[in-house]
Amino acid sequence: xxxxxxxxxxxxxxxxxxxxxxxxxxxxxxxxxxxxxxxxxxxxxxxxxxxxxxxxxxxxxxxxxxxxxxxxxxxxxxxxxxxxxxxxxxxxxxxxxxxxxxxxxxxxxxxxxxxxxxxxxxxxxxxxxxxxxxxxxxxxxxxxxxxxxxxxxxxxxxxxxxxxxxxxxxxxxxxxxxxxxxxxxxxxxxxxxxxxxxxxxxxxxxxxxxxxxxxxxxxxxxxxxxxxxxxxxxxxxxxxxxxxxxxxxxxxxxxxxxxxxxxxxxxxxxxxxxxxxxxxxxxxxxxxxxxxxxxxxxxxxxxxxxxxxxxxxxxxxxxxxxxxxxxxxxxxxxxxxxxxxxxxxxxxxxxxxxxxxxxxxxxxxxxxxxxxxxxxxxxxxxxxxxxxxxxxxxxxxxxxxxxxxxxxxxxxxxxxxxxxxxxxxxxxxxxxxxxxxxxxxxxxxxxxxxxxxxxxxxxxxxxxxxxxxxxxxxxxxxxxxxxxxxxxxxxxxxxxxxxxxxxxxxxxxxxxxxxxxxxxxxxxxxxxxxxxxxxxxxxxxxxxxxxxxxxxxxxxxxxxxxxxxxxxxxxxxxxxxxxxxxxxxxxxxxxxxxxxxxxxxxxxxxxxxxxxxxxxxxxxxxxxxxxxxxxxxxxxxxxxxxxxxxxxx
Numbered sequence: 001x002x003x004x005x006x007x008x009x010x011x012x013x014x015x016x017x018x019x020x021x022x023x024x025x026x027x028x029x030x031x032x033x034x035x036x037x038x039x040x041x042x043x044x045x046x047x048x049x050x051x052x053x054x055x056x057x058x059x060x061x062x063x064x065x066x067x068x069x070x071x072x073x074x075x076x077x078x079x080x081x082x083x084x085x086x087x088x089x090x091x092x093x094x095x096x097x098x099x100x101x102x103x104x105x106x107x108x109x110x111x112x113x114x115x116x117x118x119x120x121x122x123x124x125x126x127x128x129x130x131x132x133x134x135x136x137x138x139x140x141x142x143x144x145x146x147x148x149x150x151x152x153x154x155x156x157x158x159x160x161x162x163x164x165x166x167x168x169x170x171x172x173x174x175x176x177x178x179x180x181x182x183x184x185x186x187x188x189x190x191x192x193x194x195x196x197x198x199x200x201x202x203x204x205x206x207x208x209x210x211x212x213x214x215x216x217x218x219x220x221x222x223x224x225x226x227x228x229x230x231x232x233x234x235x236x237x238x239x240x241x242x243x244x245x246x247x248x249x250x251x252x253x254x255x256x257x258x259x260x261x262x263x264x265x266x267x268x269x270x271x272x273x274x275x276x277x278x279x280x281x282x283x284x285x286x287x288x289x290x291x292x293x294x295x296x297x298x299x300x301x302x303x304x305x306x307x308x309x310x311x312x313x314x315x316x317x318x319x320x321x322x323x324x325x326x327x328x329x330x331x332x333x334x335x336x337x338x339x340x341x342x343x344x345x346x347x348x349x350x351x352x353x354x355x356x357x358x359x360x361x362x363x364x365x366x367x368x369x370x371x372x373x374x375x376x377x378x379x380x381x382x383x384x385x386x387x388x389x390x391x392x393x394x395x396x397x398x399x400x401x402x403x404x405x406x407x408x409x410x411x412x413x414x415x416x417x418x419x420x421x422x423x424x425x426x427x428x429x430x431x432x433x434x435x436x437x438x439x440x441x442x443x444x445x446x447x448x449x450x451x452x453x454x455x456x457x458x459x460x461x462x463x464x465x466x467x468x469x470x471x472x473x474x475x476x477x478x479x480x481x482x483x484x485x486x487x488x489x490x491x492x493x494x495x496x497x498x499x500x501x502x503x504x505x506x507x508x509x510x511x512x513x514x515x516x517x518x519x520x521x522x523x524x525x526x527x528x529x530x531x532x533x534x535x536x537x538x539x540x541x542x543x544x545x546x547x548x549x550x551x552x553x554x555x556x557x558x559x560x561x562x563x564x565x566x567x568x569x570x571x572x573x574x575x576x577x578x579x580x581x582x583x584x585x586x587x588x589x590x591x592x593x594x595x596x597x598x599x600x601x602x603x604x605x606x607x608x609x610x611x612x613x614x615x616x617x618x619x620x621x622x623x624x625x626x627x628x629x630x631x632x633x634x635x636x637x638x639x640x641x642x643x644x645x646x647x648x649x
Contacts, residue, residue, distance in 0.1 A: 020075050022101035024119045035072040046271050055154040062145040064111040074104040088447045088530035090562040096285035123270040123282045130262040146256040154237030160187045162205035162569050165194040169246035174376040176411040179439045180458040186570040190232045199230040205485040214270040216489050218283040218445035222422040224256045226413030247412030249373035275564035283489045284448045293451035295432035299530035299557045300332025307496050307535045314343045327359035330553050337366040338378035350400040364404035376409040394431040404434040425450040443490040455493040455529040462495035466503045469511035476590035476640045484569040496535030497524045517620040519642035525586035532557045547622040585645040589637035596636050605631035612644040
């Protein structure tokens with residue numbers, strides 16, 4: 001339910017010559033708008049501390065430049081309340097309360113731009129609106145091109161960053177970039193240029209002393225392009241940037257083509273201590289469902305041969321093994337990856353799906369999104385790129401009992417690409433299919449917008465642990481930074497809890513995993529996704545302790561509540577998540593030395609819990625642990641090790 005209460009309108013020009021402000025319900029966050037020299041500007045403070053200095057607003061459009069020569073003519077204040085439930089995010093329920101300020105600016109030739117700010121106790125969000133401009137004077141003016149945006153984020157000097165560079169468009173393997181698969185740099189100064197000179201992909205994390213800020217966007221659909229942050233400019237900060245021309249195979253617009261009236265996606269800034277960012281539901285509070293669910297979609301876990309067994313494993317015998325493995329563990333799904341149409345064949349896929357269903361397992365099938373937009377050779381291709389192809393393919397998938405698809409190789413944020421994401425999701429919903437995206441953009445509120453949306457990669461994920469020893473050594477760092485940024489705003493298909501010690505089928509050759517088994521188990525909790533990959537293999541059934549397997553058999557993937565316990569991006573993280581009446585506390589240590597923590601866990605006060613932790617040699621152990629009556633407990637996480645505390649019901 002959503003409620004909007006209008007508090008008042010200030011329309012006298014004299015009243016608008018001075019800056020106008022709006023505060024969060026608690027008063028801690030404040031946004032102030034000003035209009036110096038005909039520019040629309042804003043600042044943000046938190047508990048009196050400047051978070052954003054003077055930052056710019058405005059759009060450049062085909063019907064006028066609405067970034068300069070602007071006059072603030074009207075301000076409207078409102079209160080917004082929204083109470084709603086979610087199925088696939090970090091919490092099952094959200095109560096969103098914010099104060100809203102809508103500012104109207106008039107530019108050249110009487111063009112009107114409206115900016116709406118919403119300020120809750122944890123975030124600031126804003127978006128633009130362009131109405132039909134002077135219909136009496138220009139009755140034929142019903143559309144516009146948005147060519148650029150001047151929205152900026154001017155953080156104070158001394159702010160450090162945890163941000164991911166945007167890759168060179170159309171670069172690297174199969175010309176499939178950008179796919180949000182680059183490496184974060186922790187605590188970097190703002191004035192260091194990005195690795196590729198193309199700015200940074202959302203979300204972007206900033207550290208200002210005791211305060212943190214997470215910048216992103218939400219509500220992006222087929223009606224607009226995805227955005228990112230441009231390079232830092234001293235005195236101006238970071239400005240919203242639109243897709244590069246070389247994205248999407250060089251085809252399509254770099255801006256947005258829109259009918260009037262136009263409402264842009266929300267630009268969001270979540271602000272506060274780290275716990276606020278981890279627990280916030282900013283990306284979901286500001287959006288609404290685009291269509292109703294056609295089926296009772298189910299979360300769960302899936303097996304996946306491809307991660308360690310690679311392309312050759314996409315054959316009948318190996319997939320039967322993975323289905324049997326899923327069935328023995330009580331997992332809901334098995335993902336069959338690329339080349340299945342050639343290496344198994346469509347006729348036998350119907351047989352394989354029937355076999356899986358006889359075991360209580362549902363198949364998910366991999367597809368390329370292509371299309372013309374990159375050179376990826378993997379098949380099946382040309383099944384998801386047009387409406388006619390999707391209709392034929394998805395009807396067949398429903399007929400043979402497949403419950404989900406993984407669609408790969410997009411590369412880019414142009415409006416045409418966002419249209420494809422939405423079309424795939426909408427069409428899949430008609431046939432009861434959940435969707436996971438890989439080689440893709442960041443999802444922006446999609447868990448609420450599209451009820452059959454499950455998860456996205458959009459991260460340098462577990463496949464890289466397999467590919468190189470360097471990436472395997474960085475796994476602990478990666479998984480201790482994502483709860484604070486990438487996974488804080490959207491579901492993340494990391495691609496596997498890995499229990500093989502060696503990154504090979506025989507578990508003896510190639511490089512080794514750098515993390516402990518308990519680290520991997522805990523990552524199944526710290527990584528949030530309603531459909532979670534467990535990269536288990538038949539050899540693991542006899543090679544790892546039985547208690548690890550028992551843990552995975554009971555691992556939930558949907559949560560009623562998430563709480564931040566402790567952590568620092570790229571160093572360590574401890575989260576608590578609740579599924580039903582059961583709490584899971586999970587910790588990951590990316591440091592090269594043991595980490596001693598004293599934690600406050602009121603949900604476990606006075607209880608004896610199951611403690612999964614590594615010993616000093618990195619060997620996994622399971623022992624009972626008594627929590628003090630005040631909820632405090634001392635624990636030690638080994639280097640690249642983990643911790644799980646689970647209350648006994």
